[in-house]
Amino acid sequence: MSDEEHASAPHWSETWRGVEGQVPAGPAGYGAMIDTLRTFLDDVAAASPDEAIVAALTQDMAGWSSKLRPLAVPEAERIFAHRRDLPGRGQTMSPQLFIDEASAESVRGHVTFGDYYLGGNGAVHGGAIPLLFDEILGRLSNAGTQKRSRTAFLHVDFRSITPIGKRLQIRGWFEYEEGRKRLLKADLRDGDTLCAEAEGLFVELRPGQP
Numbered sequence: 001m002s003d004e005e006h007a008s009a010p011h012w013s014e015t016w017r018g019v020e021g022q023v024p025a026g027p028a029g030y031g032a033m034i035d036t037l038r039t040f041l042d043d044v045a046a047a048s049p050d051e052a053i054v055a056a057l058t059q060d061m062a063g064w065s066s067k068l069r070p071l072a073v074p075e076a077e078r079i080f081a082h083r084r085d086l087p088g089r090g091q092t093m094s095p096q097l098f099i100d101e102a103s104a105e106s107v108r109g110h111v112t113f114g115d116y117y118l119g120g121n122g123a124v125h126g127g128a129i130p131l132l133f134d135e136i137l138g139r140l141s142n143a144g145t146q147k148r149s150r151t152a153f154l155h156v157d158f159r160s161i162t163p164i165g166k167r168l169q170i171r172g173w174f175e176y177e178e179g180r181k182r183l184l185k186a187d188l189r190d191g192d193t194l195c196a197e198a199e200g201l202f203v204e205l206r207p208g209q210p
């Protein structure tokens with residue numbers, strides 16, 4: 001999918017676009033590069049390569065690292081994880097989250113964990129699921145306000161295995177706000193099956209707090 005198609009696809013609602021503000025300009029094709037990287041990581045995880053492939057791949061990857069290293073920039077100028085117009089914010093640490101509907105109070109989306117996120121026996125790794133919840137609730141907590149917050153705690157209950165390779169539904173919503181504290185909840189479902197649910201406390205940062 002091209003960057004232009006990403007931008008017009010219904011994965012990122014106009015509502016969140018409005019409340020999250022501007023996204024950094026990046027080179028054309030950045031989203032497609034990240035998609036390719038995701039597919040690559042899934043392929044690496046699923047493959048059993050021979051010695052020749054391992055040697056060639058190691059050399060190719062080292063070559064790309066030496067091209068990228070001199071291009072490193074300070075955090076504020078980075079594109080990776082800052083492209084909020086792309087599913088998964090243009091990063092590969094957590095799975096590609098598609099936002100289907102969002103407001104300042106709630107969000108609904110879908111996600112498919114690739115082979116890269118496998119824990120064992122077809123189930124998603126138990127550390128990847130809190131990452132997804134932190135991502136969706138962290139964004140929701142900050143949607144609609146200039147007052148940024150950080151996760152103080154994130155409680156996750158794993159209710160049944162989360163399958164690899166299936167399109168799953170995720171929801172997040174505000175429970176209440178009390179002073180600087182914002183309590184949010186989320187759940188992750190495979191059709192009618194509840195896979196996991198989360199409760200997170202997000203605390204609004206004071207001026208100057210990192």
Ligand SMILES: CCCCCCCCCCCC(=O)SCCNC(=O)CCNC(=O)[C@H](O)C(C)(C)COP(=O)(O)OP(=O)(O)OC[C@H]1O[C@@H](n2cnc3c(N)ncnc32)[C@H](O)[C@@H]1OP(=O)(O)O
Nearest residue numbers: 081082134135138139150151152153179180181201203206
């Ligand atoms: C392009 C980018 C896109 C952006 C898109 C980004 C999406 C991803 C977002 C991910 C967000 C993250 O993962 S953030 C990274 C992970 N989180 C962190 O690193 C946070 C580390 N912790 C901290 O910095 C701090 O502990 C804070 C900010 C959370 C709170 O410290 P503080 O500001 O000094 O506040 P403090 O006075 O202690 O607490 C305020 C109130 O909250 C309560 N409180 C505080 N912590 C807790 C706690 N763990 N459990 C219960 N209650 C707590 C206190 O009792 C108090 O209640 P009362 O007495 O007032 O009733």
